[in-house]
Amino acid sequence: MSKNVQDNPIRQLVLASSSPRRKELVASLGLSLPVSILSSDVGESVPSEWTPAHIVEQLALRKANATASILVERHEELLSLVVGADTIVVVDGQVLGKPKDHEDALLMLRSLQGREHEVYTGVACVIAQSGEATVAHRMTKVYMKPMSDEVLKRYIATGEPQDKAGAYGIQGLGSTMVEKIEGCYFNVVGLPVSLLSDMLAQYEIYVF
Numbered sequence: 001m002s003k004n005v006q007d008n009p010i011r012q013l014v015l016a017s018s019s020p021r022r023k024e025l026v027a028s029l030g031l032s033l034p035v036s037i038l039s040s041d042v043g044e045s046v047p048s049e050w051t052p053a054h055i056v057e058q059l060a061l062r063k064a065n066a067t068a069s070i071l072v073e074r075h076e077e078l079l080s081l082v083v084g085a086d087t088i089v090v091v092d093g094q095v096l097g098k099p100k101d102h103e104d105a106l107l108m109l110r111s112l113q114g115r116e117h118e119v120y121t122g123v124a125c126v127i128a129q130s131g132e133a134t135v136a137h138r139m140t141k142v143y144m145k146p147m148s149d150e151v152l153k154r155y156i157a158t159g160e161p162q163d164k165a166g167a168y169g170i171q172g173l174g175s176t177m178v179e180k181i182e183g184c185y186f187n188v189v190g191l192p193v194s195l196l197s198d199m200l201a202q203y204e205i206y207v208f
């Protein structure tokens, strides 16, 4: 994360995300500048040799850049800072995104139960006007209880896994499957607020 001081103060934060969790977490910071949401569809395919840290940073950047481009097209880029994020689950070096269907969710949860895995979230801040960007990530270790297929299928039937990386939500019923974590809890939920607040401070946006 590099220091990035610009002449014009940021007057608007634009969250490049359709994730309700990210929206709630940004709202919970109670920032004094206006926050709006503008997500855009970006391709999430990446070269197989990329590390998990690089994947989440680059996808976060892709999301933020795509939204910044929309702002520029609309001539709304002035004094706007765009924030994008991306979360993946990694187990034995295998990257898990969101499950395609129930079967995929079961395969993911089977691979996670009874052991630890890593959750990576990348965060990108892009000044819409200039395209200048700052990216960073956090990693959290999550230890899951051993669980039978029967239990995992009941969890999948709740519908909670479908829009979440690794097919679980630590903030929901998935909390009952987690033994312990090491690192930032909000990183697992999809937005490491302590990292984000440090990044925002570089643009002279302070949480308090």
Ligand SMILES: Cc1cn([C@H]2C[C@H](O)[C@@H](COP(=O)(O)OP(=O)(O)OP(=O)(O)O)O2)c(=O)[nH]c1=O
Pocket (backbone or CB within 6 Å): 016, 017, 018, 019, 021, 022, 039, 063, 085, 086, 087, 088, 089, 098, 119, 163, 164, 165, 166, 168, 169, 170, 171, 174, 188, 189, 190
């Ligand atoms: C592991 C885990 C992931 N997740 C979520 C966070 C992310 O929303 C999602 C990972 O998918 P992402 O592709 O990171 O994000 P998204 O598609 O939901 O939203 P957007 O790209 O528009 O910002 O998984 C949880 O909510 N709880 C968890 O415990």
